[in-house]
């Protein structure tokens with residue numbers, strides 16, 4: 001076997017053991033408030049950011065969530081200072097670091113940026129990879145700090161080795177150690193777990209969260225995964241097409257999404273066309289509170305999949321079981337429902353799944369229903 005592969009294999013086998021190895025504590029930083037004030041960024045004709053405002057409190061972890069191309073990376077790069085805003089300002093603890101008055105270069109901001117592709121130097125040892133970012137210290141001080149950071153992520157005994165012998169998860173840890181070693185007051189992470197497989201992603205997420213809490217750095221974590229954002233963020237900012245659509249605690253975004261795009265991001269929905277009559281949205285599944293929409297308006301009634309009730313035949317709206325897919329703890333049941341053109345999907349306990357072809361009744365839990373106007377330009381989500 002090639003040395004390189006041998007190294008990787010050894011590293012991968014040791015992954016679990018090392019996970020349990022005693023770790024040092026991460027050094028505490030002085031967290032800063034990060035304010036993004038009405039920032040736009042325009043490239044030729046692309047509006048990458050459109051008047052974005054955000055305020056991240058000292059020590060807070062904010063997850064920036066949104067689909068690819070919505071401007072997340074551009075926002076991070078502007079906060080870090082590797083990109084300039086076309087208009088608007090960035091402030092750290094109330095001091096302008098980018099804007100019409102001033103531009104503070106990245107190395108003077110105390111802001112750390114961690115990229116998705118670890119970007120370790122292949123020709124430097126792990127220790128030197130980390131010490132490289134500590135050039136404001138003497139060489140020996142830098143080594144002490146770099147060693148402490150490596151210890152925090154459980155890789156101190158590989159300090160003299162080169163990155164290529166490490167598994168993906170370990171490289172990720174080194175990148176994290178490198179990001180925290182200079183004790184940044186703000187730490188910006190761009191899709192930090194996207195290169196890892198599902199199992200590793202989970203453990204790295206937990207470990208990173210523990211380190212972020214320990215360092216108490218103000219953090220922005222970019223992700224396109226709603227579950228990850230809910231799990232990691234004290235707050236979540238949802239972006240779409242260069243704008244921040246909604247900011248808040250994950251539960252608030254889930255419970256009270258401002259628009260259908262936010263609702264779709266946080267929940268698996270059935271979308272049923274409706275018409276507003278006498279303050280209610282009328283659908284074949286029943287009538288629901290119109291959420292302030294005017295009589296006569298077209299609406300979309302969104303029913304969370306977990307809010308679809310399967311009843312006995314003769315109760316609710318008549319329906320039939322078309323199919324069921326086992327998803328682990330729950331099953332996803334596909335239903336034909338009288339009056340609806342598209343099938344309805346219900347998430348139910350696996351033991352509650354009726355056989356295919358069963359005639360049943362269907363109802364929607366009013367607590368799992370959201371009503372939005374039909375004319376906000378959002379295309380219905382495909383199931």
Ligand code: ADP
Nearest residue numbers: 043046047048067068069070071072073074075
């Ligand atoms: P995300 O991180 O959410 O995937 P980005 O911030 O990378 O989104 O990109 C937002 C938009 O800006 C995209 O349409 C992208 O093509 C465009 N964009 C980003 N960087 C540049 C650049 N240097 N030059 C031209 N367009 C860019």
